[in-house]
Amino acid sequence: MANEENDCWSRVKGRLRSTVGEDVFSSWFARMDLESISDDAAHMSVPTRFLKSWIQAHYADRVLSCWQAERPTLQRIDLTVRTPMRPAAAVNKDAKTADDLRSDRNVGKAINGLRINGTATPAADSSDALGSSPLDPRLTFDTFVVGRSNTLAHAAAKQVAEGRRGEPVMFNPLYVHAGVGLGKTHLLQAVTFAGNAGGQRKVLYLTAEKFMYGFVQALKNQTALAFKETLRGIDVLVIDDLQFLQGKSTQAEFCHTLNALIDSGRQVVIAADRPPSDLESLDDRVRSRLAGGLVVEMGSLGEELRLEILKSRVATVRTHHAGFDVPLPVLEYLARSITHNGRDLEGAINRLLAHNTLSGHAVTLEMAEREVRDLIRPQEPKRVKIEDIQRVVARQYNVSRSDLLSSRRTANVVRPRQVAMYLSKTLTLRSLPEIGRRFGGRDHTTVLHAVRKIEALVNKDTTLAEEVELLKRLLQD
Incomplete structure (x- = not known):
């Protein structure tokens, strides 16, 4: 492959990383390779069928927009599954690749030490569950440094960890949100370690990604009932990075599990990078149930x-x-x-x-x-999210965020909606189709019309120009 193509691919990956964030990039794109670039398409490969289908279903527009920023002539991306270096044993016509099998084994370990292979396996005891969970032994309450920005989150997590089986649950669910690197995962793993150390309760720590893998694998192996029974038998379920939970059926199962655990007096602890109201990918029922618990923000580190x-x-x-x-x-x-x-x-x-x-x-x-x-990044610009834009615009124009996403065509809603779409295009790397989907499933031509309309008005209307500049400052400060 030519050096020019390699350099272009490196820049595309950089754009993609800044668009989706380091955690999402590492989960879904770290093993994606560039094969070649033709006149109108970028040909890339991934090691498993699951990665291919997930990227195509959830991130195709983002990948294409990052490519088009470097090569405007590209019209599509072509994603294939790489051929393994050594052939997998063909046990039947549906034999899996070696990567698929490794993925399945990891999923089996993640669900409380279970191997979900066709028959239900009894849940492991708490020590087995701890041994097979993705825990860092350094992340305990003893090593967590408490300050003004995390005092409440730490106190709530400590109370959850010290709870006993059968005692009334005070905060359920406990929902902690914060930006990257501010201590969410440390607190959640500390809860898991402390809860399992007592020996009285089964505490299971899962990332949203592992929850998804486990549910998909259970469906594939027709062991969904065993999967559900195992999760609902947990005393404390700890879910990290909830913002990555995708898929209607997975979300529905998560909602049922959440309701079943809370209704039976079991504890649920969740962490995400934003409050429940801003998790647009989640079903309204899930967001409502999450908001009904104790929602705590961990602020920036002073x-x-x-x-x-x-x-x-x-x-x-x-x-x-x-x-x-x-x-x-x-x-x-x-x-x-x-x-x-x-x-x-x-x-x-x-x-x-x-x-x-x-x-x-x-x-x-x-x-x-x-x-x-x-x-040292004192001048690093803040990465603006579409959810932030919608919230700030709605507040500034005295409308609700749901108004911006609705089909209402009244003047007091249309203009703020167009301004929000314009800001989404100018302040983020999202494509027009992606922006349209985030504004109530609108077509990309509607977004394009709004962007052009506001661009034209800003050049003529001084008041509107000042409003837009104020909104930009509010979003970037």
Whole structure:
């Protein structure tokens, strides 16, 4: 493949990563390769049929729009399944690829240590469930640093973790939302560790992706009943990254499971990157049930909390590397300069540790400035979401968000809707068809008309131009 095509593919992946976010990109696109580019199509491949069908069903427009930003002449994407390097054993005409089989095994492990293969398997005990869950042993309550932005979330999670079987459940579901790297997963895994440590309750931690894999596999193997019974026998169900839950049948099953657990007094703990009202992909019934529990936001990390996190991380590292020392002025510089999220803070300490141990040089302020300069992103623009645009526009024009998505054609709704579509096109990388779907399933030509209409009016109407600029500032601050 030509270097030019490789460079173009790298830029497309960069656009895609910034569009869908690092977690979604890693889940669905990390193993997608470029095969070739023809006059009107980009030919790509993935290792499994499941990945191919999922990307085609949920992300085809986004992938195409990222390609078209680099090569406007492209009209379509062609996605195929790569041939395995070594042939899979053909047990029957429906034999799976090696990647499919590995995926199935991972799903079996995720659902409380079950192997759902055709007959129901009794649920594993809590220690088995813990052993087969995707848990990081460092993410406990002891290592969680509490500050002003996460005090309530921490207290609620701690109370859930300390609950006993048969006791009344106070917060159900407990719903925690925050941006990337602010501690959601740490809290959820801490709840899982603490809950399983007591030995009285079965606590299961699943990402939304693993829940989907498990449900799809259960349907495929005709063991959906065993899948449901297993989940509904859990004392505490912990679901991470709920924003990735897709598919009507999967959402319906999640809703039934949620209702069954809550109605029977079992605990549900959920984390997502936004509040329930902004999870547009979820069914209204699910959003309503989630909003009926305790919804807690974990805010951004203040400088004081960032400094405490850095101190905690250094103390942890010193248990294995006793000679590792980071002077307080260096920690204060990192806390002041690295503002994005907690993962960047940990990455900074890891870099200092690597430099210290590999070179033998002491950690200094000058060395820290050099090693972490790419983690300092004070001017990084905020990534605007269509949900944010709809919410801000609705508030500014005194209409409801549901009005913007409705079919109402009154003047007090049409103009805000057009402004919101215009901002969605100018402030995000979403394609016209994608924007149309997010505005009540409208056709892309409707979005195009709205964009052109507002563009023309902004050039003539000073008042509207000022309103649009104000909205942009509100969204980007």
